[in-house]
Amino acid sequence: MPFTERNVGRDAGAREELMELGLTSLPVILIGARRLSGFNPQKIDEALAGS
Numbered sequence: 491m492p493f494t495e496r497n498v499g500r501d502a503g504a505r506e507e508l509m510e511l512g513l514t515s516l517p518v519i520l521i522g523a524r525r526l527s528g529f530n531p532q533k534i535d536e537a538l539a540g541s
Contacts, residue, residue: 491538 496504498516508518511525519526521537 496507498505498508508514508516511518513525513527515527517527517529519534519537521534524537526533526537
């Protein structure tokens with residue numbers, strides 16, 4: 491599965507993008523239009539399946 495990692499600790503642009511999304515906790519996973527905050531394998535699987 492292709493992905494793009496953005497490290498807010500090293501990349502000021504990534505940090506700014508996170509703040510523009512109104513998110514303050516990590517990790518954030520964007521799958522299409524869905525924004526997932528935190529690590530939840532079930533929600534990730536559902537988003538990847540299009541549910």
